[in-house]
Amino acid sequence: MEKFIYFFTGITAFTTVAIWLGKLIITKTFDLGLEKYKSSLQKDIEIHKSELAKQSLEHEVKFSKLHNDRAEKIxxxxxxxxxxEKALIHSTNIAQGAEFKRDTQREKECINTIETLIAQLEFDKIFFTKETVSKVEDIIREAWQIVVQMTLVRSKANRETYFSRETENYVNYGELWNKTFERTQVEFKKLKETLADDFRELIGI
Structure with missing residues:
Protein backbone atom coordinates (compact mmCIF):
# COMPACT_ATOMS: atom_id res chain seq x y z
CA MET A 1 0.00 0.00 0.00
CA GLU A 2 2.84 2.31 0.91
CA LYS A 3 4.49 1.50 -2.42
CA PHE A 4 1.29 2.41 -4.18
CA ILE A 5 1.09 5.69 -2.28
CA TYR A 6 4.75 6.43 -3.13
CA PHE A 7 4.09 5.50 -6.74
CA PHE A 8 0.94 7.62 -6.94
CA THR A 9 2.69 10.51 -5.23
CA GLY A 10 5.60 10.23 -7.62
CA ILE A 11 3.30 10.13 -10.62
CA THR A 12 1.42 13.16 -9.33
CA ALA A 13 4.61 15.05 -8.68
CA PHE A 14 5.96 14.17 -12.11
CA THR A 15 2.71 15.18 -13.75
CA THR A 16 2.70 18.47 -11.86
CA VAL A 17 6.28 19.16 -12.86
CA ALA A 18 5.53 18.18 -16.46
CA ILE A 19 2.51 20.46 -16.55
CA TRP A 20 4.52 23.28 -15.00
CA LEU A 21 7.33 22.77 -17.48
CA GLY A 22 4.85 22.65 -20.34
CA LYS A 23 3.26 25.89 -19.24
CA LEU A 24 6.70 27.46 -18.84
CA ILE A 25 7.76 26.35 -22.30
CA ILE A 26 4.52 27.58 -23.84
CA THR A 27 4.80 30.89 -22.01
CA LYS A 28 8.43 31.37 -23.01
CA THR A 29 7.66 30.38 -26.59
CA PHE A 30 4.74 32.79 -26.69
CA ASP A 31 6.85 35.56 -25.16
CA LEU A 32 9.61 34.96 -27.68
CA GLY A 33 7.10 34.91 -30.53
CA LEU A 34 5.49 38.08 -29.25
CA GLU A 35 8.82 39.84 -28.94
CA LYS A 36 9.78 38.71 -32.42
CA TYR A 37 6.43 39.97 -33.76
CA LYS A 38 6.81 43.28 -31.93
CA SER A 39 10.34 43.65 -33.29
CA SER A 40 9.17 42.88 -36.82
CA LEU A 41 6.23 45.27 -36.43
CA GLN A 42 8.54 48.00 -35.16
CA LYS A 43 10.80 47.53 -38.18
CA ASP A 44 7.79 47.77 -40.51
CA ILE A 45 6.66 50.94 -38.75
CA GLU A 46 10.10 52.48 -39.09
CA ILE A 47 10.24 51.55 -42.79
CA HIS A 48 6.78 53.05 -43.29
CA LYS A 49 7.79 56.21 -41.45
CA SER A 50 10.89 56.45 -43.62
CA GLU A 51 8.82 56.08 -46.79
CA LEU A 52 6.35 58.70 -45.61
CA ALA A 53 9.18 61.09 -44.77
CA LYS A 54 10.72 60.48 -48.19
CA GLN A 55 7.40 61.08 -49.96
CA SER A 56 6.79 64.19 -47.87
CA LEU A 57 10.23 65.55 -48.76
CA GLU A 58 9.69 64.80 -52.44
CA HIS A 59 6.32 66.57 -52.28
CA GLU A 60 7.87 69.58 -50.57
CA VAL A 61 10.64 69.75 -53.17
CA LYS A 62 8.16 69.47 -56.05
CA PHE A 63 5.81 72.03 -54.46
CA SER A 64 8.71 74.38 -53.78
CA LYS A 65 9.91 74.08 -57.39
CA LEU A 66 6.37 74.63 -58.70
CA HIS A 67 6.02 77.65 -56.44
CA ASN A 68 9.33 79.07 -57.67
CA ASP A 69 8.46 78.35 -61.30
CA ARG A 70 5.08 80.01 -60.86
CA ALA A 71 6.70 83.05 -59.22
CA GLU A 72 9.01 83.41 -62.23
CA LYS A 73 6.04 83.11 -64.61
CA ILE A 74 4.16 85.75 -62.63
CA GLU A 85 -0.35 99.63 -69.99
CA LYS A 86 2.56 101.94 -70.86
CA ALA A 87 1.97 101.40 -74.60
CA LEU A 88 -1.74 102.19 -74.21
CA ILE A 89 -1.03 105.36 -72.23
CA HIS A 90 1.49 106.43 -74.84
CA SER A 91 -1.06 105.79 -77.60
CA THR A 92 -4.05 107.50 -75.94
CA ASN A 93 -2.15 110.43 -74.41
CA ILE A 94 -4.08 113.57 -75.32
CA ALA A 95 -0.88 115.65 -75.37
CA GLN A 96 -0.19 114.83 -79.03
CA GLY A 97 0.13 117.26 -81.88
CA ALA A 98 -1.89 117.39 -85.07
CA GLU A 99 0.45 114.83 -86.59
CA PHE A 100 -1.26 112.15 -84.52
CA LYS A 101 -3.83 111.89 -87.36
CA ARG A 102 -1.22 110.16 -89.51
CA ASP A 103 0.86 108.56 -86.77
CA THR A 104 -0.13 104.91 -86.46
CA GLN A 105 3.13 103.79 -84.88
CA ARG A 106 1.76 104.02 -81.33
CA GLU A 107 -1.17 101.76 -82.16
CA LYS A 108 1.17 99.29 -83.84
CA GLU A 109 3.24 99.18 -80.66
CA CYS A 110 0.07 98.46 -78.68
CA ILE A 111 -0.93 95.67 -81.04
CA ASN A 112 2.54 94.11 -80.89
CA THR A 113 2.50 94.28 -77.07
CA ILE A 114 -0.95 92.68 -76.93
CA GLU A 115 0.15 89.87 -79.22
CA THR A 116 3.25 89.31 -77.07
CA LEU A 117 1.08 89.10 -73.95
CA ILE A 118 -1.27 86.63 -75.66
CA ALA A 119 1.66 84.39 -76.62
CA GLN A 120 3.09 84.57 -73.10
CA LEU A 121 -0.26 83.67 -71.54
CA GLU A 122 -0.68 80.72 -73.88
CA PHE A 123 2.71 79.42 -72.82
CA ASP A 124 2.22 80.02 -69.07
CA LYS A 125 -1.47 79.30 -68.50
CA ILE A 126 -0.72 75.76 -67.26
CA PHE A 127 0.76 77.32 -64.12
CA PHE A 128 -2.40 79.26 -63.23
CA THR A 129 -6.04 78.63 -62.37
CA LYS A 130 -8.80 79.31 -64.86
CA GLU A 131 -9.83 82.31 -62.76
CA THR A 132 -6.38 83.88 -63.05
CA VAL A 133 -6.18 83.18 -66.78
CA SER A 134 -9.61 84.75 -67.19
CA LYS A 135 -8.38 87.95 -65.52
CA VAL A 136 -5.46 88.21 -67.94
CA GLU A 137 -7.88 87.62 -70.83
CA ASP A 138 -10.05 90.47 -69.52
CA ILE A 139 -7.00 92.74 -69.69
CA ILE A 140 -6.27 91.65 -73.27
CA ARG A 141 -9.90 92.21 -74.26
CA GLU A 142 -9.91 95.68 -72.71
CA ALA A 143 -6.65 96.56 -74.47
CA TRP A 144 -8.06 95.56 -77.87
CA GLN A 145 -11.12 97.73 -77.30
CA ILE A 146 -8.96 100.71 -76.35
CA VAL A 147 -6.89 100.28 -79.51
CA VAL A 148 -10.03 100.09 -81.66
CA GLN A 149 -11.43 103.14 -79.92
CA MET A 150 -8.23 105.12 -80.52
CA THR A 151 -8.28 104.07 -84.18
CA LEU A 152 -11.79 105.50 -84.39
CA VAL A 153 -10.55 108.75 -82.82
CA ARG A 154 -7.91 109.07 -85.54
CA SER A 155 -10.45 108.23 -88.22
CA LYS A 156 -12.81 110.96 -87.01
CA ALA A 157 -9.96 113.47 -86.78
CA ASN A 158 -8.86 112.76 -90.37
CA ARG A 159 -12.25 113.84 -91.66
CA GLU A 160 -11.47 117.40 -90.67
CA THR A 161 -9.72 119.80 -93.01
CA TYR A 162 -8.04 121.56 -90.11
CA PHE A 163 -7.52 121.23 -86.37
CA SER A 164 -10.15 123.48 -84.72
CA ARG A 165 -12.19 123.32 -81.52
CA GLU A 166 -15.02 125.11 -83.33
CA THR A 167 -15.86 122.21 -85.60
CA GLU A 168 -18.53 119.74 -84.56
CA ASN A 169 -16.30 116.86 -85.64
CA TYR A 170 -13.60 117.94 -83.19
CA VAL A 171 -16.03 117.69 -80.30
CA ASN A 172 -16.99 114.21 -81.37
CA TYR A 173 -13.50 112.76 -81.64
CA GLY A 174 -12.21 114.99 -78.83
CA GLU A 175 -14.74 113.55 -76.40
CA LEU A 176 -14.06 110.05 -77.62
CA TRP A 177 -10.33 110.65 -77.23
CA ASN A 178 -10.79 111.83 -73.65
CA LYS A 179 -12.93 108.79 -72.89
CA THR A 180 -10.31 106.52 -74.42
CA PHE A 181 -7.54 108.07 -72.38
CA GLU A 182 -9.66 107.86 -69.22
CA ARG A 183 -10.47 104.24 -69.98
CA THR A 184 -6.75 103.49 -70.08
CA GLN A 185 -6.11 105.38 -66.86
CA VAL A 186 -9.08 103.96 -64.92
CA GLU A 187 -10.64 100.79 -66.34
CA PHE A 188 -7.45 99.15 -67.56
CA LYS A 189 -5.67 100.03 -64.32
CA LYS A 190 -8.48 98.43 -62.27
CA LEU A 191 -8.10 95.18 -64.22
CA LYS A 192 -4.34 95.31 -63.75
CA GLU A 193 -4.65 95.83 -59.99
CA THR A 194 -7.17 92.98 -59.71
CA LEU A 195 -4.69 90.70 -61.45
CA ALA A 196 -1.89 91.97 -59.20
CA ASP A 197 -3.94 91.04 -56.11
CA ASP A 198 -4.46 87.58 -57.54
CA PHE A 199 -0.74 87.18 -58.18
CA ARG A 200 0.10 88.33 -54.63
CA GLU A 201 -2.21 85.68 -53.23
CA LEU A 202 -0.63 82.99 -55.39
CA ILE A 203 2.89 83.75 -54.16
CA GLY A 204 1.77 84.23 -50.57
CA ILE A 205 2.27 87.95 -50.08
Whole structure:
Protein backbone atom coordinates (compact mmCIF):
# COMPACT_ATOMS: atom_id res chain seq x y z
CA MET A 1 0.00 0.00 0.00
CA GLU A 2 2.84 2.31 0.91
CA LYS A 3 4.49 1.50 -2.42
CA PHE A 4 1.29 2.41 -4.18
CA ILE A 5 1.09 5.69 -2.28
CA TYR A 6 4.75 6.43 -3.13
CA PHE A 7 4.09 5.50 -6.74
CA PHE A 8 0.94 7.62 -6.94
CA THR A 9 2.69 10.51 -5.23
CA GLY A 10 5.60 10.23 -7.62
CA ILE A 11 3.30 10.13 -10.62
CA THR A 12 1.42 13.16 -9.33
CA ALA A 13 4.61 15.05 -8.68
CA PHE A 14 5.96 14.17 -12.11
CA THR A 15 2.71 15.18 -13.75
CA THR A 16 2.70 18.47 -11.86
CA VAL A 17 6.28 19.16 -12.86
CA ALA A 18 5.53 18.18 -16.46
CA ILE A 19 2.51 20.46 -16.55
CA TRP A 20 4.52 23.28 -15.00
CA LEU A 21 7.33 22.77 -17.48
CA GLY A 22 4.85 22.65 -20.34
CA LYS A 23 3.26 25.89 -19.24
CA LEU A 24 6.70 27.46 -18.84
CA ILE A 25 7.76 26.35 -22.30
CA ILE A 26 4.52 27.58 -23.84
CA THR A 27 4.80 30.89 -22.01
CA LYS A 28 8.43 31.37 -23.01
CA THR A 29 7.66 30.38 -26.59
CA PHE A 30 4.74 32.79 -26.69
CA ASP A 31 6.85 35.56 -25.16
CA LEU A 32 9.61 34.96 -27.68
CA GLY A 33 7.10 34.91 -30.53
CA LEU A 34 5.49 38.08 -29.25
CA GLU A 35 8.82 39.84 -28.94
CA LYS A 36 9.78 38.71 -32.42
CA TYR A 37 6.43 39.97 -33.76
CA LYS A 38 6.81 43.28 -31.93
CA SER A 39 10.34 43.65 -33.29
CA SER A 40 9.17 42.88 -36.82
CA LEU A 41 6.23 45.27 -36.43
CA GLN A 42 8.54 48.00 -35.16
CA LYS A 43 10.80 47.53 -38.18
CA ASP A 44 7.79 47.77 -40.51
CA ILE A 45 6.66 50.94 -38.75
CA GLU A 46 10.10 52.48 -39.09
CA ILE A 47 10.24 51.55 -42.79
CA HIS A 48 6.78 53.05 -43.29
CA LYS A 49 7.79 56.21 -41.45
CA SER A 50 10.89 56.45 -43.62
CA GLU A 51 8.82 56.08 -46.79
CA LEU A 52 6.35 58.70 -45.61
CA ALA A 53 9.18 61.09 -44.77
CA LYS A 54 10.72 60.48 -48.19
CA GLN A 55 7.40 61.08 -49.96
CA SER A 56 6.79 64.19 -47.87
CA LEU A 57 10.23 65.55 -48.76
CA GLU A 58 9.69 64.80 -52.44
CA HIS A 59 6.32 66.57 -52.28
CA GLU A 60 7.87 69.58 -50.57
CA VAL A 61 10.64 69.75 -53.17
CA LYS A 62 8.16 69.47 -56.05
CA PHE A 63 5.81 72.03 -54.46
CA SER A 64 8.71 74.38 -53.78
CA LYS A 65 9.91 74.08 -57.39
CA LEU A 66 6.37 74.63 -58.70
CA HIS A 67 6.02 77.65 -56.44
CA ASN A 68 9.33 79.07 -57.67
CA ASP A 69 8.46 78.35 -61.30
CA ARG A 70 5.08 80.01 -60.86
CA ALA A 71 6.70 83.05 -59.22
CA GLU A 72 9.01 83.41 -62.23
CA LYS A 73 6.04 83.11 -64.61
CA ILE A 74 4.16 85.75 -62.63
CA UNK A 75 7.07 88.17 -62.91
CA UNK A 76 7.30 87.72 -66.69
CA UNK A 77 3.53 87.84 -67.29
CA UNK A 78 2.92 90.86 -65.07
CA UNK A 79 5.81 92.68 -66.73
CA UNK A 80 4.05 92.17 -70.07
CA UNK A 81 0.87 93.65 -68.61
CA UNK A 82 2.75 96.70 -67.33
CA UNK A 83 4.42 97.15 -70.73
CA UNK A 84 0.99 96.98 -72.36
CA GLU A 85 -0.35 99.63 -69.99
CA LYS A 86 2.56 101.94 -70.86
CA ALA A 87 1.97 101.40 -74.60
CA LEU A 88 -1.74 102.19 -74.21
CA ILE A 89 -1.03 105.36 -72.23
CA HIS A 90 1.49 106.43 -74.84
CA SER A 91 -1.06 105.79 -77.60
CA THR A 92 -4.05 107.50 -75.94
CA ASN A 93 -2.15 110.43 -74.41
CA ILE A 94 -4.08 113.57 -75.32
CA ALA A 95 -0.88 115.65 -75.37
CA GLN A 96 -0.19 114.83 -79.03
CA GLY A 97 0.13 117.26 -81.88
CA ALA A 98 -1.89 117.39 -85.07
CA GLU A 99 0.45 114.83 -86.59
CA PHE A 100 -1.26 112.15 -84.52
CA LYS A 101 -3.83 111.89 -87.36
CA ARG A 102 -1.22 110.16 -89.51
CA ASP A 103 0.86 108.56 -86.77
CA THR A 104 -0.13 104.91 -86.46
CA GLN A 105 3.13 103.79 -84.88
CA ARG A 106 1.76 104.02 -81.33
CA GLU A 107 -1.17 101.76 -82.16
CA LYS A 108 1.17 99.29 -83.84
CA GLU A 109 3.24 99.18 -80.66
CA CYS A 110 0.07 98.46 -78.68
CA ILE A 111 -0.93 95.67 -81.04
CA ASN A 112 2.54 94.11 -80.89
CA THR A 113 2.50 94.28 -77.07
CA ILE A 114 -0.95 92.68 -76.93
CA GLU A 115 0.15 89.87 -79.22
CA THR A 116 3.25 89.31 -77.07
CA LEU A 117 1.08 89.10 -73.95
CA ILE A 118 -1.27 86.63 -75.66
CA ALA A 119 1.66 84.39 -76.62
CA GLN A 120 3.09 84.57 -73.10
CA LEU A 121 -0.26 83.67 -71.54
CA GLU A 122 -0.68 80.72 -73.88
CA PHE A 123 2.71 79.42 -72.82
CA ASP A 124 2.22 80.02 -69.07
CA LYS A 125 -1.47 79.30 -68.50
CA ILE A 126 -0.72 75.76 -67.26
CA PHE A 127 0.76 77.32 -64.12
CA PHE A 128 -2.40 79.26 -63.23
CA THR A 129 -6.04 78.63 -62.37
CA LYS A 130 -8.80 79.31 -64.86
CA GLU A 131 -9.83 82.31 -62.76
CA THR A 132 -6.38 83.88 -63.05
CA VAL A 133 -6.18 83.18 -66.78
CA SER A 134 -9.61 84.75 -67.19
CA LYS A 135 -8.38 87.95 -65.52
CA VAL A 136 -5.46 88.21 -67.94
CA GLU A 137 -7.88 87.62 -70.83
CA ASP A 138 -10.05 90.47 -69.52
CA ILE A 139 -7.00 92.74 -69.69
CA ILE A 140 -6.27 91.65 -73.27
CA ARG A 141 -9.90 92.21 -74.26
CA GLU A 142 -9.91 95.68 -72.71
CA ALA A 143 -6.65 96.56 -74.47
CA TRP A 144 -8.06 95.56 -77.87
CA GLN A 145 -11.12 97.73 -77.30
CA ILE A 146 -8.96 100.71 -76.35
CA VAL A 147 -6.89 100.28 -79.51
CA VAL A 148 -10.03 100.09 -81.66
CA GLN A 149 -11.43 103.14 -79.92
CA MET A 150 -8.23 105.12 -80.52
CA THR A 151 -8.28 104.07 -84.18
CA LEU A 152 -11.79 105.50 -84.39
CA VAL A 153 -10.55 108.75 -82.82
CA ARG A 154 -7.91 109.07 -85.54
CA SER A 155 -10.45 108.23 -88.22
CA LYS A 156 -12.81 110.96 -87.01
CA ALA A 157 -9.96 113.47 -86.78
CA ASN A 158 -8.86 112.76 -90.37
CA ARG A 159 -12.25 113.84 -91.66
CA GLU A 160 -11.47 117.40 -90.67
CA THR A 161 -9.72 119.80 -93.01
CA TYR A 162 -8.04 121.56 -90.11
CA PHE A 163 -7.52 121.23 -86.37
CA SER A 164 -10.15 123.48 -84.72
CA ARG A 165 -12.19 123.32 -81.52
CA GLU A 166 -15.02 125.11 -83.33
CA THR A 167 -15.86 122.21 -85.60
CA GLU A 168 -18.53 119.74 -84.56
CA ASN A 169 -16.30 116.86 -85.64
CA TYR A 170 -13.60 117.94 -83.19
CA VAL A 171 -16.03 117.69 -80.30
CA ASN A 172 -16.99 114.21 -81.37
CA TYR A 173 -13.50 112.76 -81.64
CA GLY A 174 -12.21 114.99 -78.83
CA GLU A 175 -14.74 113.55 -76.40
CA LEU A 176 -14.06 110.05 -77.62
CA TRP A 177 -10.33 110.65 -77.23
CA ASN A 178 -10.79 111.83 -73.65
CA LYS A 179 -12.93 108.79 -72.89
CA THR A 180 -10.31 106.52 -74.42
CA PHE A 181 -7.54 108.07 -72.38
CA GLU A 182 -9.66 107.86 -69.22
CA ARG A 183 -10.47 104.24 -69.98
CA THR A 184 -6.75 103.49 -70.08
CA GLN A 185 -6.11 105.38 -66.86
CA VAL A 186 -9.08 103.96 -64.92
CA GLU A 187 -10.64 100.79 -66.34
CA PHE A 188 -7.45 99.15 -67.56
CA LYS A 189 -5.67 100.03 -64.32
CA LYS A 190 -8.48 98.43 -62.27
CA LEU A 191 -8.10 95.18 -64.22
CA LYS A 192 -4.34 95.31 -63.75
CA GLU A 193 -4.65 95.83 -59.99
CA THR A 194 -7.17 92.98 -59.71
CA LEU A 195 -4.69 90.70 -61.45
CA ALA A 196 -1.89 91.97 -59.20
CA ASP A 197 -3.94 91.04 -56.11
CA ASP A 198 -4.46 87.58 -57.54
CA PHE A 199 -0.74 87.18 -58.18
CA ARG A 200 0.10 88.33 -54.63
CA GLU A 201 -2.21 85.68 -53.23
CA LEU A 202 -0.63 82.99 -55.39
CA ILE A 203 2.89 83.75 -54.16
CA GLY A 204 1.77 84.23 -50.57
CA ILE A 205 2.27 87.95 -50.08
Missing amino acids: IVLYKKVVEL
